[in-house]
Amino acid sequence: MRVLLQLLDSCVILYLVKSHASEYTNALRVFERKILRQINSPAQKEKSWRTETNKEIQDKLQGTEL
Numbered sequence: 001m002r003v004l005l006q007l008l009d010s011c012v013i014l015y016l017v018k019s020h021a022s023e024y025t026n027a028l029r030v031f032e033r034k035i036l037r038q039i040n041s042p043a044q045k046e047k048s049w050r051t052e053t054n055k056e057i058q059d060k061l062q063g064t065e066l
Helices: 002-040 054-061
Strands: 043-045 048-050
Touching (some): 002 054
Antiparallel strands (some): 043 048
16 A cells, blocks of 8 residues: 555646646747847838747747757
8 A cells, every 4th residue: 555655645746847838938939039038129021010820930940959
């Protein structure tokens, strides 16, 4: 019974670590896109200015590692 409780505790701890890591990863990606928008500045298309979408930023970064 004691071993089962230790195993259950280990599983819960691993789950919590993994879930928090994915939250931090998402927050880091949001921050990265925000900074890249500022660096690249607004894009001009056909006499109008607009910010790049997440998809456009992702396409530019495809295959590069920051």
